Amino acid sequence: MAAAELTIGGEGEYLILRAVGRWTGEGAAALDGRLRRLDAEGFHRVRFDLGAVDAMDTVGAWLLKRTGAELRERGLEVELANVPGAIAPLLERVGEITAPVVSGPRRPPRILQLLDRIGAGTIGAVRFGYDLLGFFGLVSLRLFRVAAQPWRLRLTATVRHLEETGFNALPIVGLISLLVGLVLAYQGVDQLRPFGAEVFMVNLVGIAALREMGILLTAIVVAGRSGSAFTAEIGTMKVNEEVDALSTLGLDPIEILVLPRLIALMIALPLLTFFADIMALLGGAIGGLLLIDLTFPQFLQQLSTAITPTMFWVGMVKAPVFAFVIAMVGCFEGLRVAGSAESVGRLTTKSVVESIFLVIVLDALFSILFSILGV
Amino acid sequence: MSLIAASEPREVVIRVRRLATRFGTQTIHDGLDLDVYRGEILGVVGGSGSGKSVLLRTIIGLNRPAAGLIELLGRDVAKLSERELMELQERWGVLFQNGALFSGLTVAENVEVPLKEHRHLPLTLTAELAALKVALVGLPPDAGAKYPAQLSGGMRKRAALARALALDPEILFLDEPTAGLDPIAAAGFDQLISSLRASLDLTVFMVTHDLDSLEAICDRIAVLIDRRVTVGTLSELVANPHPWIQEYFTGPRARAAFA
Numbered sequence: 001m002a003a004a005e006l007t008i009g010g011e012g013e014y015l016i017l018r019a020v021g022r023w024t025g026e027g028a029a030a031l032d033g034r035l036r037r038l039d040a041e042g043f044h045r046v047r048f049d050l051g052a053v054d055a056m057d058t059v060g061a062w063l064l065k066r067t068g069a070e071l072r073e074r075g076l077e078v079e080l081a082n083v084p085g086a087i088a089p090l091l092e093r094v095g096e097i098t099a100p101v102v103s104g105p106r107r108p109p110r111i112l113q114l115l116d117r118i119g120a121g122t123i124g125a126v127r128f129g130y131d132l133l134g135f136f137g138l139v140s141l142r143l144f145r146v147a148a149q150p151w152r153l154r155l156t157a158t159v160r161h162l163e164e165t166g167f168n169a170l171p172i173v174g175l176i177s178l179l180v181g182l183v184l185a186y187q188g189v190d191q192l193r194p195f196g197a198e199v200f201m202v203n204l205v206g207i208a209a210l211r212e213m214g215i216l217l218t219a220i221v222v223a224g225r226s227g228s229a230f231t232a233e234i235g236t237m238k239v240n241e242e243v244d245a246l247s248t249l250g251l252d253p254i255e256i257l258v259l260p261r262l263i264a265l266m267i268a269l270p271l272l273t274f275f276a277d278i279m280a281l282l283g284g285a286i287g288g289l290l291l292i293d294l295t296f297p298q299f300l301q302q303l304s305t306a307i308t309p310t311m312f313w314v315g316m317v318k319a320p321v322f323a324f325v326i327a328m329v330g331c332f333e334g335l336r337v338a339g340s341a342e343s344v345g346r347l348t349t350k351s352v353v354e355s356i357f358l359v360i361v362l363d364a365l366f367s368i369l370f371s372i373l374g375v
Numbered sequence: 376m377s378l379i380a381a382s383e384p385r386e387v388v389i390r391v392r393r394l395a396t397r398f399g400t401q402t403i404h405d406g407l408d409l410d411v412y413r414g415e416i417l418g419v420v421g422g423s424g425s426g427k428s429v430l431l432r433t434i435i436g437l438n439r440p441a442a443g444l445i446e447l448l449g450r451d452v453a454k455l456s457e458r459e460l461m462e463l464q465e466r467w468g469v470l471f472q473n474g475a476l477f478s479g480l481t482v483a484e485n486v487e488v489p490l491k492e493h494r495h496l497p498l499t500l501t502a503e504l505a506a507l508k509v510a511l512v513g514l515p516p517d518a519g520a521k522y523p524a525q526l527s528g529g530m531r532k533r534a535a536l537a538r539a540l541a542l543d544p545e546i547l548f549l550d551e552p553t554a555g556l557d558p559i560a561a562a563g564f565d566q567l568i569s570s571l572r573a574s575l576d577l578t579v580f581m582v583t584h585d586l587d588s589l590e591a592i593c594d595r596i597a598v599l600i601d602r603r604v605t606v607g608t609l610s611e612l613v614a615n616p617h618p619w620i621q622e623y624f625t626g627p628r629a630r631a632a633f634a
Contacts, residue, residue, distance in 0.1 A: 025494045025543060032500045057543035058575065059496075062507050086576070093574035097510045339524065342478050 003027050004060070006034055015043040015076075017067075020052040023060025031060075035067045046071050051082030061087070061094040135332045139262065142254045157260035165226040165261075166268030170275060172225070173218050177276040180213055181205055181283020189291045198292045202299055203306035205284030210307060214277040215315045216363055219322040222269055223355040227330035230261050231351040234334025235344035243335070253335070262327040269323035270316060277315065310375055318366055322359050329355040385412040387446075388546055388578050389434060394443035396426065396433055403429050405602040407443070413545075416572060416579040417606075418589045420623065421599030427582045428472070430599065431550055434580070435469055436460065448545065465493055467546040468539030472554065474531045476523040482509060482534040483519035489541040508537040513567055529560035533567070540575070547571075549581040553588055561585060565592045586632035598623070609633075 004027035005020040017038075023031070040046060048064060050056075068078045083091065107113070146152045188201035234257055237243050246253050281303070288294035294302075333351035337343050389411035396403045403426035411417050421427045432438045434445055436452055445452050450463055476485050486505040490496065496504070509519045512533040523531055532552060539547060552568070553561035565585075569592040572579055583589065589596055589609065596612055597604040600619055607615065613624045623629065 025490075025496070028494070028500065029496050032497055058507060058511070058540075059494075059500075059504060059543065062504060066503065089574040090576070093511070093570070094507070097507065340478060 004031055006031055008038070010043065013044045015040050015046045016049060017046065018049045018052065019060075019064075022054050023056040023063070025057060025059040028059045028063065031063055035063055038067065038071075040071060040074065040076055043076065045077045045079070047079050047081050049081045050084060050087070053084060053087065056087045056090060058090070058094060061090050064091065065094050065097075131336075132328070132332055135335075136328060139254060139258055139328065139331075142252065142259060143262075146255065146259060152255060153263070154256060154260045157256070158264050161261050161264035162268055164229070165222065165265050166271055169222060169225055169268070169272055173221055173272050173276050174279045176217055176221060177209075177214060177279035178283040178286075180217060181209060181280035181285075182287045183283075184208055184213070184280075185284045185287025185291065189287070199294065199302055200306075201292070202284065202288065202294070202302040205287070206281065206303050206307045207311060209280035209284065210277055210311045210315045212315065212363070214280055215273045215318050215322065216359070218269065218272045218276045219319075219326065219359045220356055222265070222272065222323070223326045223330075223359060224352055226265060227326045227355045228348050228352045230327065230330030231334040231337075231348045232344060234258075234331055235337035235347055236341075238335060238337040239339075239341055239344060257334075258327075258331040261331060262324065265323040265327040266320045269326075270319040273316060273319040277312070314370055314375060318363065321362060321366075325358050325362060326355045329358065387411065388413045388448055389580065390444070390446040391434065392444040392446075394430075394433065394445065395441045396429055396438060397441045402602060404433075404440075404599075407603050409597060409604050409606065411546075411578060411580055413578050414572070414576065415594040416568070416581060416592050418593035418596045419580065419582045419599065419604075420584065420589065420596060422619070425599040426602070427599055428550055431548055431580065431582050435467065435548055436464075465489075465542050466544055467548060468542065468544035469548045470532070470535050470539045470550065470552055472550045474523065474535035476531060476535050476538065478523050481520055481522055482514070482526070482537070485523070485534065485538045486519075486541050489538070493542060505537075505541075508540055509534070511540065511571070512537045513563070529556050529564070532556065532564060536567070540571070543575065544577070546578045546580065549579065549583075551582055551584060553583065553585045558587070561587065562591070568592060586629055590633050 003021050004023050007018040007020065009016045009018070021027075046068075048068070053060075064080075071078050080091070108116070184205045185201055188204040189198050192198050192200055192204075234243070237257070243253050243257070246256060285294075285296055285299045288299050289296070330351050333347045333354070337347055387410045389409070391407060391409040394407040394409075395405050407430070419427050419430065429438060433440050434447070447463060448466055450459070452460065452463070455463065476482070477488065480488070483502070483505045486508050487501055490501050490504060494501070506516065506519055510516065514530060514533050514537070518526065518530060518534065523534065526534060536552075547568075549568070553564050556564060565588050568579060568581070571577060572592075581588070581593065583593075593609070595606055595608055597606045598612065598620055600617065605612070605615065605617065605620065609624070612620055615621070615624075624633075
């Protein structure tokens with residue numbers, strides 16, 4: 001079949017536009033350009049002759065309509081001639097459409113867009129803090145109620161979450177801690193060798209692992225593993241209206257969904273931290289053995305002179321606080337899921353970023369606090 | 376249907392022969408034959424789980440049939456190369472049950488996706504055509520700049536229809552287009568399909584549960600029973616003695632719809 005073609009000719013006061021072939025989307029690019037540049041200078045009337053059109057779709061019909069409207073605006077009379085019966089309904093239908101003028105939303109200047117984003121971001125952050133504080137209050141109230149009436153605690157769910165967030169995280173937390181202990185040992189030995197003080201590597205590993213690395217790494221891994229799972233689980237239930245169903249059945253979503261997760265994580269994270277501490281020390285001991293032939297008993301002897309129980313507790317005391325923050329943010333973002341499945345994914349990502357961010361900020365605050373207290 | 380004289384041999388645009396589909400051990404269709412003629416609106420009905428949507432998905436190539444032949448626009452889809460299949464796919468549009476609009480794009484951008492991918496037209500013309508399609512499905516002009524989440528259910532269906540129509544398809548597949556719409560919006564949608572069929576020269580394959588749609592716009596109805604289809608006009612089906620068909624077309628809800 002013939003490709004789309006357009007012949008332009010003059011006949012007295014008539015400008016004759018003969019459309020030929022297939023006026024469809026495939027060949028429309030060239031037609032579009034020619035029709036836009038159409039020169040009707042010196043004519044009063046325009047006739048579109050469609051007698052030789054083989055096929056036409058909405059693209060062809062739109063080109064005709066748009067060109068016709070432009071010519072009319074310039075004061076010309078426009079008529080269609082020899083319209084094939086098959087395309088008459090299409091032309092009529094497209095002709096009925098009144099001015100679908102494309103007006104994308106006009107973008108304000110860049111500087112305003114920038115200000116707008118900063119403003120929206122600030123308001124969003126403040127609102128997030130405010131909402132999280134409200135959620136904190138609500139969960140605290142429920143926590144007090146459960147403390148007063150312990151039989152309200154869902155024991156089965158709590159144990160299940162304890163297994164998922166604690167027991168199932170042992171391999172990954174253990175491996176990461178072991179490797180970090182090993183890395184610290186290698187770096188320590190390298191730096192201390194010029195001073196002939198390689199053995200103080202043990203102090204470095206011991207203090208770093210117990211005070212900071214053990215808890216911080218565990219918290220970050222748990223935020224990525226369990227915080228995201230909390231958001232995704234609760235968010236999916238929210239999308240399926242399961243959370244609403246709980247409410248209508250007279251069950252409290254906070255009590256059923258949030259408290260078991262919160263309590264389980266507050267038990268699991270200190271235990272995981274203890275495990276991480278041990279594994280990091282083990283990593284350090286292996287490093288010592290490989291690098292400076294330090295036997296395990298020697299390592300332990302040096303360790304006992306280097307660390308005090310306070311250092312262990314300095315790391316440990318942060319664990320329940322971090323667990324609380326991770327569980328709160330995870331559940332909070334899960335309950336904020338609204339509407340589509342797409343928001344589950346978005347808020348899960350958000351929850352992980354926020355909880356890791358908050359964990360690190362709190363860790364910094366703890367450091368300042370401990371330095372003021374002198375521990 | 377009235378546009379085509381009865382004596383003329385009618386062109387078959389969808390031909391299904393001895394189709395079988397299975398999921399694991401469960402057989403959904405077995406020995407299913409179906410012809411859809413150019414220019415008609417075919418309604419597909421059947422009980423829940425009878426495989427209406429599976430049939431639609433199989434015809435458009437989203438499910439692989441276990442056996443059988445599917446010919447679309449005269450081409451056996453199983454024998455086409457990937458490239459030929461892509462070209463053929465431009466000739467039909469699909470409206471999924473929940474619209475399946477890309478949620479990260481505005482309505483106009485959704486319509487522009489297939490245009491940009493397959494037509495390579497000047498950007499202004501592409502934008503004009505998107506606006507035209509948005510207007511064709513009866514959406515207000517400002518709907519084009521909105522995101523799917525900002526639209527009501529009925530408007531979202533129309534927006535999805537605009538995207539399905541972006542490439543001026545010959546066949547339109549609709550999966551429960553009026554499900555979840557109020558009766559007025561549903562009737563409006565039926566009218567829209569019917570008028571677009573006339574002006575854009577469409578063949579419509581419509582899975583539906585809506586008795587009003589069947590009555591108002593469908594030329595023929597295919598009933599999925601016992602893993603096959605029984606096809607006929609509404610009056611033919613009402614006369615069919617099969618108990619499920621009787622229940623479906625002469626039950627209390629049907630009587631209310633066809634009254």
